[in-house]
Amino acid sequence: MTKKVSFLVDGFNVYHSLSELQRRNVPHVKWLDLRTLCQGYLQAVRNELGERVELANVYYFSALAEHLTARKPDVVARHRAYIKALESSGVRVQLSQFKKKDVRCPVCGETFARFEEKETDVAIGLKLVEVLATNECQTVVLVTGDTDMMPAISTARRLFRQCPIGVAFPFLRHNRALAERADYSFKIDQRAITKAQFPERVALTDGAMIVRPAGW
Numbered sequence: 001m002t003k004k005v006s007f008l009v010d011g012f013n014v015y016h017s018l019s020e021l022q023r024r025n026v027p028h029v030k031w032l033d034l035r036t037l038c039q040g041y042l043q044a045v046r047n048e049l050g051e052r053v054e055l056a057n058v059y060y061f062s063a064l065a066e067h068l069t070a071r072k073p074d075v076v077a078r079h080r081a082y083i084k085a086l087e088s089s090g091v092r093v094q095l096s097q098f099k100k101k102d103v104r105c106p107v108c109g110e111t112f113a114r115f116e117e118k119e120t121d122v123a124i125g126l127k128l129v130e131v132l133a134t135n136e137c138q139t140v141v142l143v144t145g146d147t148d149m150m151p152a153i154s155t156a157r158r159l160f161r162q163c164p165i166g167v168a169f170p171f172l173r174h175n176r177a178l179a180e181r182a183d184y185s186f187k188i189d190q191r192a193i194t195k196a197q198f199p200e201r202v203a204l205t206d207g208a209m210i211v212r213p214a215g216w
Contacts, residue, residue: 145173
């Protein structure tokens with residue numbers, strides 16, 4: 001029997017991984033086609049489980065840095081373009097938000113605003129439980145290196161003992177503790193990333209075209 005697998009992608013964890021790859025003089029890797037990337041790793045899941053698998057869904061979790069619009073308007077514009085490209089490929093996008101937090105400097109005593117991404121870890125954890133509870137898939141792969149996902153993995157494994165939970169580590173994001181908490185894990189390598197890029201121009205479902213942002 002073929003098992004269905006869904007991938008839950010921690011957008012910012014992957015983004016920072018790709019930024020690190022670009023700093024190593026590997027250009028144009030941020031225009032990443034996540035669905036193609038995940039399809040390319042079905043064999044890795046198959047090898048871990050010893051059973052045939054097929055792709056159910058790919059979910060992308062992130063947040064728009066709207067607070068940067070005044071100083072860096074291109075940041076949100078690039079992110080929006082990327083989200084449109086993902087949606088055109090069938091990836092399901094779930095956005096959280098940045099929240100303002102007042103922080104006091106322990107040295108000078110001044111208070112300043114800091115914006116922190118909120119809700120994403122909770123959203124991924126809830127989706128992990130949801131896709132298993134609704135029988136959308138029989139195994140899930142979390143694409144992240146964030147140890148904050150460890151409690152969600154433990155809960156899912158306890159509730160759905162027959163459904164293995166895997167972790168795909170973004171480039172340079174391997175974490176031993178997270179790997180040990182999951183039922184299986186593997187690393188996403190540079191070659192797979194460079195191969196799984198959207199074309200420079202992506203056609204949307206409404207016929208419009210979007211172009212890869214400069215530097216991506």
